[in-house]
Amino acid sequence: MESPAIPVPLDPQEQPILERLLRTRDALLLLKQDKSSYIKSRDVLPLYEEVISEVEKLNSVRKEQDRRLIHNRLDYVLDDCFQLISLLFLTVGRNNEAPAVYTLATTVQRLLDHLEEAGFYSNKDLDSITKTLAGMRETLDRGRDTYSPALLTLLESRLEQCQISLERLQKGLAVLDPELVKTHETLVSILRSTSAVNTRSKFSASEVNHLRDQLRKIEAHMKDGNFVGKDGRILAGQEELKKLMERCWRWTEIVLERQGKIDERFQDQYENLLDIRNQLDRISVTQAWSLRETDLFGYQRRLDRVDESRVNGNFVDAEGQPADLHAQRTLLYLIRRSYAYIYALLISSEPVSEALLPVYNQLQTLRRCLIEVKESGGVSNSRELYPYSMKLNSIDNMRVDGKFYVGPDIPEGQGVSTLCSQSATTLFGSYGLL
Structure with a gap:
């Protein structure tokens, strides 16, 4: 479950908390894995209370020691517990209660971080996340008289981090003239579509060339190398759009050159991420009939571990050498796409118990x-x-x-x-x- 690089708690007061949380996590995992019967609220609530009790003890210890920012194995185990409880709340149909918010909040933060890192996204991406954050805040407000202040404070902090990231991304799009929004969305779509072709089992050069034809059509509407409005004026956001256009050309060139073949040093990571993406894709098709929300925990953790294994944002091989541009972008695309699938599955989860x-x-x-x-x-x-x-x-x-x-x-x-x-x-x- 954990990377060996994660430090153990240094404070002796934290060790018994860790041991109790490990037992609770084991119980949560057993509950998640038991497919012999439906999960019920009465199975989940006592485990939730156990976790909250340990959180309150941990907050007390760290307040005394003024060590709030330390992140050790205890924090990772605690995160596992909250993720599992959150998914279990969704599984039993308690989607509109505060504990259910945790897993969605962490997924939204991952998505926002990756969108910022990628440097390309559209208003459609941000509109969905804006709506989701508003819904999560409403859920927290409803739970103020029901759930522990320790949980609510934690969730409010997560949502605040998401809001800060979201506003930063929104400012990045605010520089675009309204007349450029549609063209910008097309360029974002071309980049993503090229990456999708690049990760298919059978590479199609014709699809990439069709995307390059779209780029030529966009260029044909430019005048003297600029994007202009209906009245002939040069539109705001030129530089951002031109950089995105150059990126599209360069990425399609690289993909055509590599023909969907990744550097063999990163073949294992590629196949692992491709497997996650493909499984989530299949789940999204049959979601209404086959999804048990707790099943997403395994995919989340596999993705998190790959994402956190990067060094200064780069994938590195066994000798510590960074990946080339093609491998780097391909692996990041698969991670982003998988997180996006998890996000879509979470927001479409119905507030109905799996039994019903x-x-x-x-x-x-x-x-x-x-x-x-x-x-x-x-x-x-x-x-x-x-x-x-x-x-x-x-x-x-x-x-x-x-x-x-x-x-x-x-x-x-x-x-x-x-x-x-x-x-x-x-x-x-x-x-x-x-």
Whole structure:
């Protein structure tokens, strides 16, 4: 779980805290790995309380010693515990409670750091993160009377760091004239698309050449080497866009030259990251039916360890020699893409317990089918809707006293499932069937 380079706690008062947290982490990992039954809130909450108790003790020790900034093995184990608890809260459907925020906050920070390091991103990237941060703040505000101040202080600090990084990136885009925004987004897309082609199992030179054709079209609209507006004026943000254009040309040249083959010194790292990216890609396709949020922990940790193994931002080989530009950009692209998949999976997680997901997914599918029927012109007679009506009734009959039970338990997400059922019922009503 940890790198051998991580120092052990120097303060003897921290050692017993570390030992207790290691036991708690083991319990959390066992809970995560147990696929024999659904995870329940009552399984998670006692472990959450154990972690919070140790955090409060640690805060007391470090306040006395004035050693808040020291980062040792205890901090890494504590981070593991919070990540696992956060993912477990998502798994049981408690998405809108403070502990669930932790894993999303750390993923957002990773994404922002990588966007800043890469030096290219679009307003669309930042708009999504802005909305996500606002939602996380609302979650913290709702939890002020429920959750420990130690947890809330930690999460507020994480969100503040994210906000500072976000504002720094927003300033980088503020220099662009509004008329250049679309061109800028196209150039960002070309860079990312080139990297995607570069990491496919079968390299396609024609795709890269098509992207170069797009660059030529953009250049064709320039006048005297400048980007100009509709009124002929030279637009603000010229230098930034020209640098991005040069970067696109250079990257497409390198990718065509290398034909998707990476320096063999970094082949193992490449295959590891490619495997992570491909697995996350498959999960994103089947997410609604197959994702257990705790499964993301393993991918997060594998990515974190690769990311943290860099020296001064560079990947290095066994002899400490840095990677060339092609290997460096290829590996960083795979890391960034994988974090982006994790981010997308986290923000699309529904506030429904995994125990209720089969029912919820059936209701969602039924609702989408009814919407498609309505948008395609409706039905000629009510009989065409009978199969949908029978399915809705069979799901509705599963409820006891208005609640969905799984064994003796009432899983989280009752309100969302009921709302989805009501929405489907309303669609039937619009046909006069109910």
